[in-house]
Amino acid sequence: MIINSLKRIVPLFGLVATSCVVAQPATLIKNNNPKFVETSQTNRLEGFALMSYIIDTEGKVKDIDYLLTSDVKPFEEKAATQLQNFVYSPAIQNEEVVSSSRVYLVSENIGFVGYSNDSVSSGFYRRFANIYKNLQNTQFDLETKLTSLYEANTKNTAEQALYYFLEMNVAQRKNELSRYEEALFRTYTLKRFLPQEFQFPVSQAYIQQYMRAGDYLGALRVLRETKKNRKLNIKQDVVEKAYADILTQLENQPTTSRPYEFSRISTRLIGLAKRDVAFEVNAGTIEKAQLRCDYRVESVEANKSIHINDKDGVCQLLVKSDGSARITIKESGQTAPLFEI
16 A cells, blocks of 8 residues: 555665767766765755756766755755766767766655664654645645645655655646646656655656657657666566657657746756757846767757757756746757767
8 A cells, every 4th residue: 555655764865867879978987975874863855956967077066056955944055065066977979988878866864873864754754644645635735735734744855855746736736837847846856765656656747747848859758767676676578669659759859848937946957859949038038058968068048049969978957047037939940969778
């Protein structure tokens, strides 16, 4: 039963984009972070940060941008310090050293003398179970119960993952699309803390969200990560069919035009599946726009065309807004390098 599996929490892992081009990606050669668990006698709060960053031609981490951070506890400074303690051998393309990009999730791990902080508390468990079983009950005050769960019981990363899972379901029921998108993003980012029974439905929902948005590279990334999760035991023919369906839709779209809103989510990393790309700013101000690929990194400007080559590997566009903003990304041409499945 799903509810009874809440305390089976699995460890966290880093998200790394890989290239379909034959070349040598940047490789982590040394981790200078201390190998111990931070201990606490008083609170169970844990932070996390999902970051996009550049590995320069000297193997150093720079240009760290936060794609998502914890609402429960500030963690940006500690997360950046952990990344900066990584030492890489830089990426090589055509026998030349090049800059490259990565995405990585860093989470705080608080421990206590005599026991770990990995599982949900009994108080969280009871309130979660009550909300979960009443998701379809129109007489149940979901918002009030959800707020109480967050304020009173949501502390560690496992509890945050499950809270966002509930919020995702509540937002979907109420047809609050922006709220649903953000809650799904948070839930998927922390999916490794979810019970196994939740992980596949969340991955499916995220693939569908990417497809609705026209981000075919994002859909392929989630499919790839889902396939790699051996505990889910996804059959190869299921993966191949999903892969073929995504590619068919991509090929049937010679051009795409995708709008993106920036409000609570101020920094986005947007997948690029066509070779010719440009973006325009429809409202607000864009603080930063940068092409981030496996073997290419460069700043870009609005209304100027970008061409993606085979040697660049998988490419994404990082866009950071200065307050509320709205952009449109236009893609055309042949299919760009994609994630291998």
